[in-house]
Amino acid sequence: NAGVMQNPRHLVRRRGQEARLRCSPMKGHSHVYWYRQLPEEGLKFMVYLQKENIIDESGMPKERFSAEFPKEGPSILRIQQVVRGDSAAYFCASSPGPGRVGEQYFGPGTRLTVT
Amino acid sequence: GQQLNQSPQSMFIQEGEDVSMNCTSSSIFNTWLWYKQEPGEGPVLLIALYKAGELTSNGRLTAQFGITRKDSFLNISASIPSDVGIYFCAGPSAGNNRKLIWGLGTSLAVNP
Numbered sequence: 001n002a003g004v005m006q007n008p009r010h011l012v013r014r015r016g017q018e019a020r021l022r023c024s025p026m027k028g029h030s031h032v033y034w035y036r037q038l039p040e041e042g043l044k045f046m047v048y049l050q051k052e053n054i055i056d057e058s059g060m061p062k063e064r065f066s067a068e069f070p071k072e073g074p075s076i077l078r079i080q081q082v083v084r085g086d087s088a089a090y091f092c093a094s095s096p097g098p099g100r101v102g103e104q105y106f107g108p109g110t111r112l113t114v115t
Numbered sequence: 116g117q118q119l120n121q122s123p124q125s126m127f128i129q130e131g132e133d134v135s136m137n138c139t140s141s142s143i144f145n146t147w148l149w150y151k152q153e154p155g156e157g158p159v160l161l162i163a164l165y166k167a168g169e170l171t172s173n174g175r176l177t178a179q180f181g182i183t184r185k186d187s188f189l190n191i192s193a194s195i196p197s198d199v200g201i202y203f204c205a206g207p208s209a210g211n212n213r214k215l216i217w218g219l220g221t222s223l224a225v226n227p
Contacts, residue, residue, distance in 0.1 A: 004157075033214075035215075040219075041219055042203055042205075042220055043158070043215070045208075045215060056211050056213070058214070059214070091158070093157075102160060102163030103160075103163075104160075108157050109155075109157050
């Protein structure tokens with residue numbers, strides 16, 4: 001059973017470009033979470049999605065950031081017009097559904113570097 | 116807002132030593148989670164605690180959910196080189212239990 005998959009693992013973008021980060025949850029999981037991690041810090045919650053619905057986006061910056069989890073295909077975190085401050089590791093986690101909150105399984109992350 | 120404070124920030128120990136780290140908060144958490152993150156990887160769940168006073172082991176790891184529900188500790192016995200990594204505590208936000216609040220981590224280095 002494959003774990004959470006994220007791609008690309010590393011992404012370099014120039015300021016002003018768009019970044020698209022993909023997350024395929026574990027098989028059978030319908031809940032996806034995105035977190036951001038700055039160097040030497042813990043993870044910061046960004047958004048929680050179920051299939052075709054955004055449940056909680058309280059951690060998402062108001063501008064330039066968006067997320068989706070379509071009926072078919074991976075979840076996408078999109079960052080428009082990237083700036084240097086967007087450089088970070090972005091982690092996706094998935095869970096099987098209503099259940100214990102600890103059951104979030106993380107992918108290996110996408111390291112975004114904005115030059 | 117809710118915060119989790121981890122100590123120590125970093126530890127340098129000899130192989131074979133026992134390790135203890137803790138996590139505290141000024142607010143109550145109903146669940147305490149301990150994760151380990153290795154360089155270039157995502158966090159891996161080590162132990163989940165769901166009841167105040169609960170003591171749970173996973174191999175050489177033992178974690179306890181504090182009675183006040185405002186703290187938790189993680190112990191590693193007889194450390195080995197592969198224990199190297201950053202250990203994070205996390206807990207669900209009071210407003211949304213699927214949103215995890217994270218500590219800043221304890222970085223562990225083990226000298227063989």
